[in-house]
Amino acid sequence: MKDAEYILEMDNIGKTFPGVKALDGVNFKVKRGEIHCLVGENGAGKSTLMKILSGVYPSGTFTGRIILNSTEQHFRSIEDSEKAGIAIIHQELALIPELTIYENIFLGHEIKKGSFIDWNETIIKAKEVLKRIRVNINPETKIKDVGVGVQQLVEIGKALSKDVKLLILDEPTAALSEVDCDNLLQILRELKQQGITCIMISHKLKEVISIADTITVLRDGKTITSIDATKRKVEEKEIIKYMVGREIEDIYPKREDVKHGDVCFELKNWTAYDPSKGREILHNINFKVHKGEIVGIAGLMGAGRTEMALSIFGNTKHYNIKGELYINGVKKHLSSPEKAIKEKIVYVTEDRKGNGLVLIQDIKFNITLSNLKQLLSGLFIDQHKEVNAANKFFNELNIKAPSIEQIVGTLSGGNQQKVSVAKGLFTLPDLLILDEPTRGIDVGAKFEIYTIMNELVKRGMSIIMISSELPEILGMSDRIYVMSNGTMTGVIDAKDATEEKIMEMATA
Template sequence: MGNIDYILEMDNIVKEFPGVKALDGVTFKVKRGEIHCLVGENGAGKSTLMKILSGVYPAGTFSGKIILDSTEQHFNKISDSERAGIAIIYQELALIPELTIYENIFFGHELGKGQFIDWNETIVQAKEMLKRIHVNINPETKIKDVGVGVQQLVEIGKALSKNVKLLILDEPTAALSEVDCDNLFQILRGLKEQGVTCIMISHKLREVISIADSITVLRDGKTIISIDATERKVGESEIIKYMVGREIKDIYPKRKGIKVGDVCFELKNWTAFDPNKGRKILRNIDFYVRQGEVVGIAGLMGAGRTEMALSIFGNTKHYDTKGALYVNGVKRTFNSPERAIAEKIAYVTEDRKGNGLILIQDIKFNTTLANLKQLLKGFFINEHEEVHVAKKFFDEVGIRAQSIEQSVGTLSGGNQQKVSLAKWLFSAPKLLILDEPTRGIDVGAKFEIYTIMNELVKRGVSIIMISSELPEILGMSDRIYVMSDGTMTGVLDAKDATEEKIMEMATA
């Protein structure tokens, strides 16, 4: 074992915040030229460990050693770790939309002499960098005009332009389509061949198994195990067991004895035109949901799934819609979310941080936000009742926090998602639209969300679930609609559905 070439060794790392030991003696070793996946539940300490490595938490704010290329490091700021050859790409990309690709790649370390930037050389080198990451696009294109998949690769190009030797990717596939994920992994394997070492944080265990040379599992701020995935086959169930400390035999819990009722929601010949984009985004959609049914909506990014949900839920984007919408057989028109909520329809957004929650406010405030009318006593909110409601849903959805007074911004992704769910459960919906309900949350929190879904269905609630994760669509749906380019290209009963059939329809 003594002859293993480690590019990075983090030894006995301890990091404390007021009242919380985030890392408790973590040891983390990465071999040179490998793809090393770091996994664990939300709050396990993964991001904290990487922030220590990248200099966000400076030397002296934690204990333990960081050894890079056999030399102990003391990073006091991010630029220190960058000079040492470390780059980190976060889930929320740090690109400037109004600048071009070449400007973004060399932002902060511009090419030139003295006070002048050599823009011609910048464009030439940006073209070379784009070739290296297999992006065939004009470097003079603005970032706002390319998809999230290309943006992710531009971030990698930006890191490589700083002569990175250790690249850290935090949830790089969270917002990517299957095609973009495959492309990203191809790039990472190519970088590995070029001698770049990668650390990847991910909750998507299938991706971890497909890409990882080594896997390290953190739980409750401790290193549980490091596995050499090149020596033996590693299964999802084994990783889950180490992550959550118990065995979850079936991550998609089965629903038993649920009686599906009559059609409770229907769209007929539903079409939507986006005046801002100047084009149709939905075309002639026929779609229905029955009481007590989970209907999955699959499709590639840009297929129109979220646009359909928003056009149903009060049409907040002000699309020009045509066609008919029925609730329990009665034709309805929703020109605001309030009208949709009054008809017992709720929408849990895919963007919980941007649109779903008010992060600076506490759990209590966010939980009661969608149904404040019920708490009014004259012109004032009944604070005693507000506390009662918040505690009820806090317990019902299993939020892990110090109290209902804790700020939502300090919660893990999984617990934020539970607050977002609690907010809409307080409105007592009969139809719940879940848009990417488990994006960016760990496997334990996913299982809890699925269990809540099953409990709601048992009570007669109908669920529309939009998801980019095909195993989730197959594991949780009774029926599956597939969308492509704003149209419905097919519908499958869950028992007949396969990933291949769905992808065939999604690319039609």
């Protein structure tokens, strides 16, 4: 194929951070007008490569060449790459909640009449952008008042308003429901028909297979292969083999048949009223967990799964609670996370970067933060105990980093998730609540998290797993509760469950 048919060539790209070689001679080519999916394990170098392309890492901070439309580029900033027709949408959306949709779309490149912003023209143009991405909503609506699915589309609209030619999306569906995912993928197909080239980073291999024209796999900072998905059907197991360097026959590791113990945790007629929303968010929940059991919680976004978890774990949102909570048959009142931890219940948040970890601190600090009392020697923390405790979980959970002194913010998503789980485990819980435990992490890291979960329940721990991924719910749970609109609409043994049955309950 002639080079003119490529909109982008990245030739022999190298990038080094202190102590880490992130990219090592990566070659990456993208055909004009295609959807090109970039996959690989966390830490493979995908986001680093795209940050180089978009000017986040400027020319001179890496080796190799960027050739766009047959011309070598030297981007010194994001502004330079945007002028060349490149736009990147990061996993953490860069929208301002208090501003309207139209203000967010044209933020930084406002439409002006003379020295002043032309708000009427801005609203008219915003309506045109929203129509293009099939969002039927008033552009004067504030971002904080729309769901994450619409917010993701507004980010795309923001890119389209800049006359983008090459659109980069980093994990665009990580926080979306299945309906919103399908909608987003369809919009990307429509943009392709309009001549826009897309590069999409994703860990959701089913989505990759459904939408990609070409699939490029990175591993350990190197290009492993590029697959032309227009010429043949690509299987998940083939992509996984390239990603992890070995075959994983079953991503959900099987557990030995174990007999579950007595009921260790139970909610009866559990109802929660949210004063900030002025309504009930949980209605008469009845729910139980046995010792040594993994209980899955399924449901669509907004079903109340996270709200239920937070109401259990010390009610940090200060809901008005009615109902009863039992631990090992004894009625309890958990009015704070400290009391929940004392009763050997811990919650691992879905938002590891925002609420779960202190990104500017090291692994040791984060793991031990949840249970400092265990490390006290008199009035002071025993640093020897702290190091030993952190190293124990560092090794048991196979956290991939040079040492426990590594800053958590520099770790891959999968390893950050392991640190978040380790932080929870350091409280020595009997009941571990995992909220979206594998969101935004690759298939190899998922397998490791699942293996850890199996080992924990084998030791007698119980796990509540909240997940939006139905294959994960089906593959890892012993029993599955389904929520819809703040109520439990059903419970089913995993051996009898199907995606169809769960979705039927989730939309009840």
